[in-house]
Amino acid sequence: MVPIEHVIGLSSILFVIGMIGAATRRNLIVVLMSIELMLNAVNLAFIGFNRLWPGTAEAPALDGQIFVLMVITVAAAEVAVGLGIIISMIRNRDSVNLEEVSLLRW
Amino acid sequence: MEVSAILFYIFAVMAVVSALGMVLNVRNTVAASLSLVVTMIALAAIYVLLEAYLIAVIQIMVYAGAIVVLFLFVIMLLNLREDDFAPGRQWLVKFGAGLLGVFVLIQLLKLVGPGLPEVPVVPEGYGGYRQLGILLYTDYVLLVEMASLLLLSAIVGALILAKRNID
Amino acid sequence: MPIEEICKTLFIILVIVAGLAPIITWIERKQSALMQDRIGANRADIGGITVLGLLHPMADVLKLMTKEDVVPQGANRMMHMLAPLIAALPAIIAFGVIPWGGIYSFGDTTIKMVAADPDWGLLYIFAIGSIATYGAIMAGWASNNNWSLLGGLRASAQMISYEVTLGLSVVGIFMVFETLKLTDMVMAQDTTLRVFGFIEVFGGTVPAFLDWVRLPAWGIFYQPLGFVMFLTAMMAENKRPPFDAPEGESELIAGYFLEYSGMRFGLFYMSEFIEVIVIAGVVSTIFLGGWAIPFLDQATIIGGIGSFMGEGFATGLCVILHFMTFMLKLIVMIWLQMLLRWTLPRFRYDQVMNLCWKGLLPLSIANILITGAVMLLVRG
Numbered sequence: 001m002v003p004i005e006h007v008i009g010l011s012s013i014l015f016v017i018g019m020i021g022a023a024t025r026r027n028l029i030v031v032l033m034s035i036e037l038m039l040n041a042v043n044l045a046f047i048g049f050n051r052l053w054p055g056t057a058e059a060p061a062l063d064g065q066i067f068v069l070m071v072i073t074v075a076a077a078e079v080a081v082g083l084g085i086i087i088s089m090i091r092n093r094d095s096v097n098l099e100e101v102s103l104l105r106w
Numbered sequence: 107m108e109v110s111a112i113l114f115y116i117f118a119v120m121a122v123v124s125a126l127g128m129v130l131n132v133r134n135t136v137a138a139s140l141s142l143v144v145t146m147i148a149l150a151a152i153y154v155l156l157e158a159y160l161i162a163v164i165q166i167m168v169y170a171g172a173i174v175v176l177f178l179f180v181i182m183l184l185n186l187r188e189d190d191f192a193p194g195r196q197w198l199v200k201f202g203a204g205l206l207g208v209f210v211l212i213q214l215l216k217l218v219g220p221g222l223p224e225v226p227v228v229p230e231g232y233g234g235y236r237q238l239g240i241l242l243y244t245d246y247v248l249l250v251e252m253a254s255l256l257l258l259s260a261i262v263g264a265l266i267l268a269k270r271n272i273d
Numbered sequence: 274m275p276i277e278e279i280c281k282t283l284f285i286i287l288v289i290v291a292g293l294a295p296i297i298t299w300i301e302r303k304q305s306a307l308m309q310d311r312i313g314a315n316r317a318d319i320g321g322i323t324v325l326g327l328l329h330p331m332a333d334v335l336k337l338m339t340k341e342d343v344v345p346q347g348a349n350r351m352m353h354m355l356a357p358l359i360a361a362l363p364a365i366i367a368f369g370v371i372p373w374g375g376i377y378s379f380g381d382t383t384i385k386m387v388a389a390d391p392d393w394g395l396l397y398i399f400a401i402g403s404i405a406t407y408g409a410i411m412a413g414w415a416s417n418n419n420w421s422l423l424g425g426l427r428a429s430a431q432m433i434s435y436e437v438t439l440g441l442s443v444v445g446i447f448m449v450f451e452t453l454k455l456t457d458m459v460m461a462q463d464t465t466l467r468v469f470g471f472i473e474v475f476g477g478t479v480p481a482f483l484d485w486v487r488l489p490a491w492g493i494f495y496q497p498l499g500f501v502m503f504l505t506a507m508m509a510e511n512k513r514p515p516f517d518a519p520e521g522e523s524e525l526i527a528g529y530f531l532e533y534s535g536m537r538f539g540l541f542y543m544s545e546f547i548e549v550i551v552i553a554g555v556v557s558t559i560f561l562g563g564w565a566i567p568f569l570d571q572a573t574i575i576g577g578i579g580s581f582m583g584e585g586f587a588t589g590l591c592v593i594l595h596f597m598t599f600m601l602k603l604i605v606m607i608w609l610q611m612l613l614r615w616t617l618p619r620f621r622y623d624q625v626m627n628l629c630w631k632g633l634l635p636l637s638i639a640n641i642l643i644t645g646a647v648m649l650l651v652r653g
Contacts, residue, residue, distance in 0.1 A: 001108075001114070001156070001225050002111045004225060006114070006118075007114075007152070008214075009218065010118045010152075012211055012215055012218075013211065014121060014122065014125055014145075015210075016207045016208075016211045016214075017122070017125045017207075019210065020203045020207045023203040024203045025129065027135065029181060030135065033138065033139060033142050033177060034128075037129075037145065040145070043161075044149060044153075047156050047158045051158070051225065051228070052222065052225060054229060054232050057229035057230040057231060057232075060232060060237045060241065062232075062233070065158055065161050066238070066249070068158075068161050069253075070249060072168050072169070073253040073257060075168075075169070076168060076172070076173060076257065077256050077257055077260030078260075079173050080176075081260055081263045081264050083176055084265075084266075084268040086180060086184075087180065087184070087268045088267050090184050091270070134349075136414055137352075140352075140411070160393065163393055163396040163397065163399075163400045166400040167399055167400050167440075170403065170404060171400070171402075171404065171406065172436070175410065175432075175433055176433070178410050178414075178429065179430065182414055182422060182425065182426055234393070235392075235393060235396075
């Protein structure tokens with residue numbers, strides 16, 4: 001297997017790509033997808049570090065993987081609510097452009 | 107080089123290229139979300155190489171099988187045509203984001219640095235459903251309960267947000 | 274041993290997929306003819322010889338290959354081209370983990386009659402099944418046609434919904450067999466189940482004549498409700514009638530593959546039939562004992578026949594018998610699906626969704642609860 005540094009490097013690159021996407025794109029759906037990408041990058045780092053300290057067969061140390069499960073749960077919840085927001089935004093504004101969300105009340 | 111290392115680099119390139127394809131594709135949101143799927147599947151393959159089998163399967167089932175399908179569903183349901191996605195010309199924002207990205211990347215890579223130990227041999231049953239399941243329902247049972255509450259509140263929230271008028 | 278793996282993969286592709294799929298189209302034609310009181314497929318002939326209509330699959334393939342491949346105006350060419358491949362691929366690779374025979378040892382070589390045998394075999398099938406959604410979505414979107422788009426939308430919603438039920442309906446089976454490995458699961462079913470064994474749980478003793486009453490230890494006898502729900506969810510995933518709302522011809526013409534012609538249409542068509550075989554394989558593996566012969570386990574065959582014919586011969590006989598048993602179960606399950614397909618009318622779209630979220634989902638959760646309670650009682 002490759003050294004874990006490379007895994008963490010890949011994770012950092014993906015995280016930064018997601019961050020740039022979330023910061024520059026104006027399409028709300030793509031922003032949400034970029035956030036998913038950042039969460040995935042973090043998951044990769046968790047799995048990589050967990051692989052370095054796997055524990056023993058009697059006392060497995062799987063905290064990293066359990067954390068990933070929780071991140072996936074949070075991502076699912078986030079997407080459900082985020083897409084709900086997108087649908088209601090389309091109803092009210094007829095667009096998914098973030099620039100048009102400039103009022104605090106509709 | 108061993109086979110697993112070659113596979114890792116292939117999937118890593120695949121993940122990065124398709125992630126870039128998602129972020130840089132400004133014309134076609136459906137294609138962007140499909141490249142996100144490719145990233146997810148490449149990451150699942152890397153999880154298999156890192157011997158986290160259950161997480162790899164869950165990654166495909168939840169991310170590729172449910173979350174991105176939901177994205178596609180919304181994009182197609184709202185029938186957003188390609189013209190809606192032409193971005194504004196915000197060169198300053200893009201330049202700043204690029205600069206920030208490079209800065210964060212350098213900082214993150216600096217954090218890793220040298221000094222990580224050698225990759226050990228995994229113990230028997232590592233990353234399988236048995237060990238993870240036992241840990242989840244003994245030591246982390248509170249976490250599972252909290253996750254179920256979170257999902258319940260997300261369902262209710264999504265319903266309230268997306269429903270036209272609540273009766 | 275890469276040679277062995279390549280042989281197994283070729284076997285799956287050539288024998289099971291390419292060999293069985295055309296025959297299934299014939300079974301479907303004959304079954305529909307039988308149920309509609311017709312003679313059925315008997316026109317295709319070579320020099321007047323029709324061979325019971327078995328030449329129809331060949332004529333079909335020839336026709337599909339020679340037809341023009343039309344790409345509609347305004348379609349996304351690349352995605353339009355890729356969609357049928359993405360629809361067909363998951364159906365084929367799902368075969369990799371289905372065991373078509375047991376584990377046999379000839380002297381010191383051990384042969385495993387399955388292409389890949391991971392610990393998480395059943396989860397692999399679910400993961401592959403969730404990828405299959407993309408074929409329908411891409412086809413529906415790339416065709417630039419409103420009906421296709423609606424078909425793709427319906428397909429994706431239906432497939433995500435039934436994915437949930439599919440997973441929950443087999444949790445009972447995981448609990449009973451305590452494994453997700455398909456070969457181990459079949460191995461656990463290669464024995465008998467004492468019908469009156471429950472008396473011992475309450476402290477009694479089983480009378481000798483009642484102890485004689487036994488069933489094969491198949492999943493269907495442990496989890497009858499799980500079997501029905503799993504089969505329903507699997508058939509809904511496959512989008513064939515009665516769950517064919519995504520391609521309902523009276524509303525959506527042909528749904529997501531409306532704009533396909535020639536061999537690309539053929540791939541969608543074939544992928545449905547291949548998936549019928551996958552469903553039959555998975556269901557017979559986890560609920561009907563896979564290759565296990567009822568009341569005659571592997572050790573008995575090898576011990577009984579091996580005593581006077583030699584152990585090698587007995588093991589070889591075992592291989593053949595087990596493979597035939599598996600194929601028999603496969604064909605019975607395929608036939609059952611054909612029967613259901615021609616018996617039931619199409620569900621309305623809201624009925625499909627109600628069946629999933631208000632019918633099967635609560636039932637499957639109740640099934641898990643009951644299974645857990647019974648197992649706590651029996652195994653302590």
